[in-house]
Amino acid sequence: MLKIPFMKKGLLSIDVGFRNIKIVEVTLKNSNEIFIENFGIAATPRNCIKNGAIKDVETVTKEIEKVIHANNLASKNAKIVMSGTNIISRIFMVEKHPGENMDAIVKATVAQFMPINTEDHQIDYKILQEIKDKDFTRVKVFVTAVHKKIIQSYIDILLKLGLKPISVDIPANSTAKFFNREIKVNEAESVYRRQKYGKLNDSTFAVLDFGSETTIVNILKDGVLEFNKVILCGSSNLDDVIAQAVDKKPEEAERMKKMYGMTVPGLNASEEQEKMFAAMRDMIDNVIKQIYQCFDFYEKRCYGEKIGRIYVIGGGSLLKGLREYLEERLAIPVYPVGLLSIDGVNIKEGLDREKLNFLINSVGITL
Ligand SMILES: Nc1ncnc2c1ncn2[C@@H]1O[C@H](COP(=O)(O)OP(=O)(O)OP(=O)(O)O)[C@@H](O)[C@H]1O
Numbered sequence: 056m057l058k059i060p061f062m063k064k065g066l067l068s069i070d071v072g073f074r075n076i077k078i079v080e081v082t083l084k085n086s087n088e089i090f091i092e093n094f095g096i097a098a099t100p101r102n103c104i105k106n107g108a109i110k111d112v113e114t115v116t117k118e119i120e121k122v123i124h125a126n127n128l129a130s131k132n133a134k135i136v137m138s139g140t141n142i143i144s145r146i147f148m149v150e151k152h153p154g155e156n157m158d159a160i161v162k163a164t165v166a167q168f169m170p171i172n173t174e175d176h177q178i179d180y181k182i183l184q185e186i187k188d189k190d191f192t193r194v195k196v197f198v199t200a201v202h203k204k205i206i207q208s209y210i211d212i213l214l215k216l217g218l219k220p221i222s223v224d225i226p227a228n229s230t231a232k233f234f235n236r237e238i239k240v241n242e243a244e245s246v247y248r249r250q251k252y253g254k255l256n257d258s259t260f261a262v263l264d265f266g267s268e269t270t271i272v273n274i275l276k277d278g279v280l281e282f283n284k285v286i287l288c289g290s291s292n293l294d295d296v297i298a299q300a301v302d303k304k305p306e307e308a309e310r311m312k313k314m315y316g317m318t319v320p321g322l323n324a325s326e327e328q329e330k331m332f333a334a335m336r337d338m339i340d341n342v343i344k345q346i347y348q349c350f351d352f353y354e355k356r357c358y359g360e361k362i363g364r365i366y367v368i369g370g371g372s373l374l375k376g377l378r379e380y381l382e383e384r385l386a387i388p389v390y391p392v393g394l395l396s397i398d399g400v401n402i403k404e405g406l407d408r409e410k411l412n413f414l415i416n417s418v419g420i421t422l
């Protein structure tokens with residue numbers, strides 16, 4: 056009998072962030088394993104994205120084409136993740152009586168409680184939990200809504216590139232897919248953390264995506280996304296407050312941010328460094344406050360459990376000292392993804408693992 060050799064299936068995955076476009080090429084080994092063959096990152100052309108939609112399809116397409124050529128990315132099947140700025144998500148507890156249709160219940164709930172036109176939006180939902188009552192079932196659903204025009208702008212990009220669109224997804228879904236698997240934390244780190252924090256809740260954790268315009272809070276329980284909120288403040292806002300504090304251009308402020316990070320100024324620090332630190336700390340404290348409110352809301356109002364760990368992703372998570380600062384403020388251990396090994400996700404020898412922080416969403420949707 057003739058045996059057909061195992062065909063490796065290639066897939067291109069594109070994450071269009073406000074600041075950076077990330078493209079990965081993966082091969083799917085079987086239904087549950089991926090191999091990152093290659094990737095490329097380029098700056099998103101300025102003024103091309105507005106309110107989460109691609110305004111200038113032409114320019115963005117050209118930039119993506121450059122990355123594809125420079126990195127010899129050859130696969131034609133493609134998935135794309137949209138920018139997080141204009142996605143609305145909510146968790147609802149609804150009642151489902153026998154014979155009722157879940158789609159209709161969700162549609163009616165959205166129409167009543169979400170400030171959107173249900174005809175113009177693509178509405179998706181996931182059932183998180185079902186609790187049987189006497190005559191009906193209480194259903195906890197996670198609902199997301201995105202304007203159809205926004206989705207179309209991303210499909211247009213794939214078509215213009217001559218690629219075959221497989222899906223358009225939101226960052227929360229790709230993050231959830233990535234972290235839905237068995238995660239192993241570097242042992243040395245983990246022993247230290249366990250001593251410091253005692254017994255941790257292993258089943259509930261948060262993933263914080265520090266992007267350029269947004270900070271996205273995701274909470275997963277037993278591998279399922281149970282909470283998501285997009286905070287409209289990101290790492291580029293730090294550039295702005297630094298620029299203002301030390302009277303420099305935002306580009307120079309960004310350079311200083313990357314160089315000094317959240318390092319507490321020492322005795323010999325310049326006045327400039329002190330001003331910069333104070334400005335950054337104020338802004339980061341404000342974001343942490345909002346993150347804390349999300350955790351609190353999840354634990355108290357969404358029937359959630361205590362969050363046992365935090366994983367940080369996104370370019371902004373590389374800020375020096377941020378991890379330690381978050382940990383101190385929230386009293387929850389914080390891990391960067393570089394320290395993790397994730398079941399079924401393998402990366403080609405020689406590729407820069409540090410860059411993984413940027414690639415979670417593009418890798419996530421391939422799973
Ligand atoms: N080493 C570093 N230290 C501090 N900040 C960094 C570092 N490297 C990158 N950043 C910041 O990360 C941000 C870009 O991150 P990322 O690529 O995840 O954003 P994005 O996905 O384009 O944005 P969004 O998710 O908001 O659409 C920039 O603001 C950049 O200044």
Ligand SMILES: [Mg+2]
Nearest residue numbers: 072073266369
């Ligand atoms: Mg992003």
